[in-house]
Amino acid sequence: MNETLLELKELVKHFPVRGGTLIKRQVGAVHAVDGVDLTVGAGETVGLVGESGCGKSTTGRLAARLLEPTSGKILYRGQDISHSSRKRLKPIRPEIQMIFQDPYSSLNPRQTVGTIIRGPMEVNDINPSGGRKKRVQELLEIVGLNPEHFNRFPHEFSGGQRQRIGIARALALDPKLIIADEPVSALDVSIQAQVVNLLQELQRDLGIAFLFIAHDLAVVRHFSQRVAVMYLGKIVEIGDRQSIYERPRHPYTHALLSAVPEPDVSSEPRERIRLAGDVPSPINPPSGCRFRTRCWKAQDKCATEVPPLVRLSGNREGHLTACHFPEAPTTQGEDVVLDPALA
Amino acid sequence: MTTVSWSGEPGTSRGPGPFLSVRDLSVEFSTEDGIVHAVDGLSFDLEKGTTLGIVGESGSGKSVTNLAILGLHDPAHTKIGGEIWLEDQELISAGRGTMEKLRGNRVAMIFQDPLTALSPFHTIGRQIGEVYRKHKGASKKEARDRAIEMLRRVGIPQPETRVDHYPHEFSGGMRQRAMIAMALVCDPDLLIADEPTTALDVTVQAQILDLLKELQQQFGTAIILITHDLGVVAGTADNVLVMYAGRAAERGTVREVLREPRHPYTWGLLSSMPRLNSSVDVPLRPVRGTPPSMLNPPSGCPFHPRCDYPKLAGPELCFNQRPSISPETGHGDACYLTLEQKRELRTAKTEDRA
Amino acid sequence: MTSYLVRRVAGALVILMIISAITFYLFYAVPRDPARAFCGKICQPETLALIRHNLGMDEPLFVQYWHWLVGIFAGREFVQFGSCPAPCLGYSFATQEPVFSAIVDRFPVTVSLTLGASVVILAFGILTGMIAAWKVGQPLDKIASSSSVIGASLQIYFVGPLLAFYLVDTMQLIPRPSYVPITENPLDWFTHLMLPWVVLSIIFTANYTRMTRSQMVEQLAEDYVRTARAKGMSSRSVFFRFAWRGAMIPILTIFGVDLATLLGGAIITEQTFSLHGIGELAVRAVQNTDLPMLLGVTIVGAAAIVLLNIVVDVLYAFIDPRVRLS
Ligand SMILES: Nc1ncnc2c1ncn2[C@@H]1O[C@H](COP(=O)(O)OP(=O)(O)OP(=O)(O)O)[C@@H](O)[C@H]1O
Ligand SMILES: Nc1ncnc2c1ncn2[C@@H]1O[C@H](COP(=O)(O)OP(=O)(O)O)[C@@H](O)[C@H]1O
Numbered sequence A: 001m002n003e004t005l006l007e008l009k010e011l012v013k014h015f016p017v018r019g020g021t022l023i024k025r026q027v028g029a030v031h032a033v034d035g036v037d038l039t040v041g042a043g044e045t046v047g048l049v050g051e052s053g054c055g056k057s058t059t060g061r062l063a064a065r066l067l068e069p070t071s072g073k074i075l076y077r078g079q080d081i082s083h084s085s086r087k088r089l090k091p092i093r094p095e096i097q098m099i100f101q102d103p104y105s106s107l108n109p110r111q112t113v114g115t116i117i118r119g120p121m122e123v124n125d126i127n128p129s130g131g132r133k134k135r136v137q138e139l140l141e142i143v144g145l146n147p148e149h150f151n152r153f154p155h156e157f158s159g160g161q162r163q164r165i166g167i168a169r170a171l172a173l174d175p176k177l178i179i180a181d182e183p184v185s186a187l188d189v190s191i192q193a194q195v196v197n198l199l200q201e202l203q204r205d206l207g208i209a210f211l212f213i214a215h216d217l218a219v220v221r222h223f224s225q226r227v228a229v230m231y232l233g234k235i236v237e238i239g240d241r242q243s244i245y246e247r248p249r250h251p252y253t254h255a256l257l258s259a260v261p262e263p264d265v266s267s268e269p270r271e272r273i274r275l276a277g278d279v280p281s282p283i284n285p286p287s288g289c290r291f292r293t294r295c296w297k298a299q300d301k302c303a304t305e306v307p308p309l310v311r312l313s314g315n316r317e318g319h320l321t322a323c324h325f326p327e328a329p330t331t332q333g334e335d336v337v338l339d340p341a342l343a
Numbered sequence B: 001m002t003t004v005s006w007s008g009e010p011g012t013s014r015g016p017g018p019f020l021s022v023r024d025l026s027v028e029f030s031t032e033d034g035i036v037h038a039v040d041g042l043s044f045d046l047e048k049g050t051t052l053g054i055v056g057e058s059g060s061g062k063s064v065t066n067l068a069i070l071g072l073h074d075p076a077h078t079k080i081g082g083e084i085w086l087e088d089q090e091l092i093s094a095g096r097g098t099m100e101k102l103r104g105n106r107v108a109m110i111f112q113d114p115l116t117a118l119s120p121f122h123t124i125g126r127q128i129g130e131v132y133r134k135h136k137g138a139s140k141k142e143a144r145d146r147a148i149e150m151l152r153r154v155g156i157p158q159p160e161t162r163v164d165h166y167p168h169e170f171s172g173g174m175r176q177r178a179m180i181a182m183a184l185v186c187d188p189d190l191l192i193a194d195e196p197t198t199a200l201d202v203t204v205q206a207q208i209l210d211l212l213k214e215l216q217q218q219f220g221t222a223i224i225l226i227t228h229d230l231g232v233v234a235g236t237a238d239n240v241l242v243m244y245a246g247r248a249a250e251r252g253t254v255r256e257v258l259r260e261p262r263h264p265y266t267w268g269l270l271s272s273m274p275r276l277n278s279s280v281d282v283p284l285r286p287v288r289g290t291p292p293s294m295l296n297p298p299s300g301c302p303f304h305p306r307c308d309y310p311k312l313a314g315p316e317l318c319f320n321q322r323p324s325i326s327p328e329t330g331h332g333d334a335c336y337l338t339l340e341q342k343r344e345l346r347t348a349k350t351e352d353r354a
Numbered sequence C: 001m002t003s004y005l006v007r008r009v010a011g012a013l014v015i016l017m018i019i020s021a022i023t024f025y026l027f028y029a030v031p032r033d034p035a036r037a038f039c040g041k042i043c044q045p046e047t048l049a050l051i052r053h054n055l056g057m058d059e060p061l062f063v064q065y066w067h068w069l070v071g072i073f074a075g076r077e078f079v080q081f082g083s084c085p086a087p088c089l090g091y092s093f094a095t096q097e098p099v100f101s102a103i104v105d106r107f108p109v110t111v112s113l114t115l116g117a118s119v120v121i122l123a124f125g126i127l128t129g130m131i132a133a134w135k136v137g138q139p140l141d142k143i144a145s146s147s148s149v150i151g152a153s154l155q156i157y158f159v160g161p162l163l164a165f166y167l168v169d170t171m172q173l174i175p176r177p178s179y180v181p182i183t184e185n186p187l188d189w190f191t192h193l194m195l196p197w198v199v200l201s202i203i204f205t206a207n208y209t210r211m212t213r214s215q216m217v218e219q220l221a222e223d224y225v226r227t228a229r230a231k232g233m234s235s236r237s238v239f240f241r242f243a244w245r246g247a248m249i250p251i252l253t254i255f256g257v258d259l260a261t262l263l264g265g266a267i268i269t270e271q272t273f274s275l276h277g278i279g280e281l282a283v284r285a286v287q288n289t290d291l292p293m294l295l296g297v298t299i300v301g302a303a304a305i306v307l308l309n310i311v312v313d314v315l316y317a318f319i320d321p322r323v324r325l326s
């Protein structure tokens, strides 16, 4: 693998929950991210999937150092930026950019598109040759918008176009790493495909590394070379795309894959796994393996011992799984349906 | 069967036909910016015990169509044309009282976002029970028992205590289950589910879709399942209606539409979606452009600004004349290309992709 | 619930402490020397110093404040006036009566005025707003909406005398406004306060009509209201059983904020109808630079507002189960 750009080491982020009479004190914490190890190489695309609330966005915002970790380390090009001050972060900021889910609220409605895209250049005091305006027009062109439209306001654009504006803003500083938090989730299918193609082109042409956060497994597979599956603040399985989608070992990965609705009527029978209930609260995550309350293979050991994220025998290098009793590496034929009333 | 009195509504009888028949439905809203032609000349049928999936991107008129079936549009700003027959009852011309007796009773609806769609001020039990009381004249006690029974039926654990909880105390999946319980409390003949799983996670979505299928098998309810996801339709529906710009682009059985899609828009939808087993090295093939504004829908075929084939089909036709869905029954689509052309184009596309 | 109330009251006390400290500082830092008023026409500097000492004004400001604060809970001794049992807010410089008992005497008048007007405002404003929303776009809505605009542009000191002239003097429909204690004769209490209530509520009612209308219209477009209609609920039950609760929440919030303004309006109304309430005390205290009285009135007013806001919050939790008082 080539140079490591971003490295997350045992990263933890807890959000305090306050309560109590008279004096507010901390009565608990949301374990949003609870020991995440992840690397992103230069020019690499890493996908992060998982259900709502499992800590994907928090991980992304930590990686961009928009949040400060509770513990653990964030290394960017080997430099520890976990607790760096604003000043220390300044030279790094332009290299890590974010794209957000909501194309409506992530753009300031009172600024023109030109001002929005120019923003990061101004904040970071960057003067491209040929001037900022020219650069803005270049960027608009790159993301497939009319370069003459830099004077328009966000509301004059459709959802997909707004997302392009957000992408242009992220590209303004020639980033090395883009953290894309559900960049296409709010878009219609046909528009979603346009934006995914655009991101993929940019990734190839400009060699930008991506941390691509999404809950749509098919989109993540399409976009990412490596994929990490998260559950309740932890990565439960990680590996190259092929390992995760064709030879998954963690029961949760199996369940996720089997739940994806596919527009096929004729394909060979896939395994059918129906989990019971919902994801438990991250304020009080289950002991041991966090998936055990919904896992059909859970045994006593799962409640007492946290399964380590390790390479199982027979798996490829880099394919790590956190489970005491992993599944067989196939996605066919199994049928597990749990009664939700038992949850 | 429920007892709803049909008498006193003159001119509303009809020979035997499909259970639900929507004929040439049009819905127009008058707004400050002008008239929004949300639905224009839409027809479809639905048989008892079957599921019709209505697919289309946002703004294609899915919700508007189904709110029209329930008569939930604001009459002051809406013009509705065409006919909607539920067995031998026409719904567009039906009076307010008739519709109120129908709603929640013979025809029920589930909405996309169960958090906003449930009243935050009343307990789940009360919200379920009051439908039952209203339509079946049940007592408070009976309604509560019924609510508990319904919650159990949709798989909510400890329904006896859960019945007294408020929606914000439920998780997303449980709220949608409660919503389904509320919709099914009077054993409706027709259930309209408007994007019931869009706000849910995949694993919960799978649970909810399973639940709908199960309940349908038990009670023979006819279901209209609105979604923007062809994948959801594939696993759940019998028939599909693909909508574009307020009109039907293609209809047929799930098998027909997904295996031999005919309309260029359906092709576009399918090739836009990445699959779990598709090749990852070729780019996706999205439909270019964006959906049209319904304030000012394109002339001719509404899809023509985004379509690659008007040249093949005849630009005169595509640009100026509305294609209607043909053939009249079975697998049909609204496009001027000949069946032969469609077959060739589709084969070329699939080979390209593989 | 209890722990919530304890916490809220404790918080309120802290707020009142801060308010009193600030007012204390502002009032006692005024350049005019109240001791001067006690000193007579020919005032020897020695006498003035003695008076200042007797009034406790020769000590540092924070010590004075401390005495004042302690007086509330433990009472205090004045060289000038003698003993003042707790709760002691000091003696009026102008009338030399204890501030606390002066306020207690006037309190029922202002409370009757404010609470009565609140009832009129909420009942009438919400009712007309509901009617307007129910008949959106129809003549009744237009009447309600336009009369609310007119109401909002009226002033108490203009409407008050005008109505008094017509209703009391010319037509003799209602008695001249005055205060009859409710314990003495409830009916007289009611009839004699009718006009002040109406006058005080006119400007506010209009606002609540408008707010209720727009909130109802907004609520009627909510998803859960659509669900209720999809269940077959009649328009009327949708309106009165579902939508109103959502509409009441912002209205309560605004009402909590408006309470202070309402109290201000009550003072003007008291002046207009020569009612002997807190307002009169306040106005006189300002005229006389009667600092203890001014401070007392301010603190009691603030306490009333803070207390009523706690009541509003409890009502809030009552209407909206999502709000938990914990
Ligand atoms: N500022 C915060 N304060 C308290 N809790 C928070 C905060 N931000 C996030 N959380 C909680 O942390 C957990 C993880 O949140 P996060 O936004 O990372 O989830 P996610 O995986 O991105 O979910 P989604 O798919 O819904 O976007 C959630 O339970 C969330 O409610
Ligand atoms: N009450 C309304 N007033 C004006 N336009 C409306 C109204 N409701 C829906 N529309 C418009 O009608 C079209 C179809 O909407 P809808 O049926 O909600 O789409 P979807 O297929 O996403 O459910 C859209 O262009 C929408 O903006």
Ligand code: SF4
Binding pocket: A250, A251, A252, A289, A290, A291, A292, A293, A295, A296, A297, A298, A299, A302, A307, A322, A323, A324, A325, A326
């Ligand atoms: S460790 Fe146990 S509970 Fe966790 S996924 Fe594996 S088998 Fe299931």
Ligand code: SF4
Binding pocket: B263, B264, B265, B301, B302, B303, B304, B307, B308, B309, B310, B313, B318, B323, B334, B335, B336, B337
């Ligand atoms: S009718 Fe013409 S424009 Fe419309 S889909 Fe067919 S080929 Fe395309």
Ligand SMILES: [Mg+2]
Binding pocket: A056, A057, A058, A181, A182
């Ligand atoms: Mg997120």
Ligand SMILES: [Mg+2]
Binding pocket: B062, B063, B064, B194
């Ligand atoms: Mg919709």
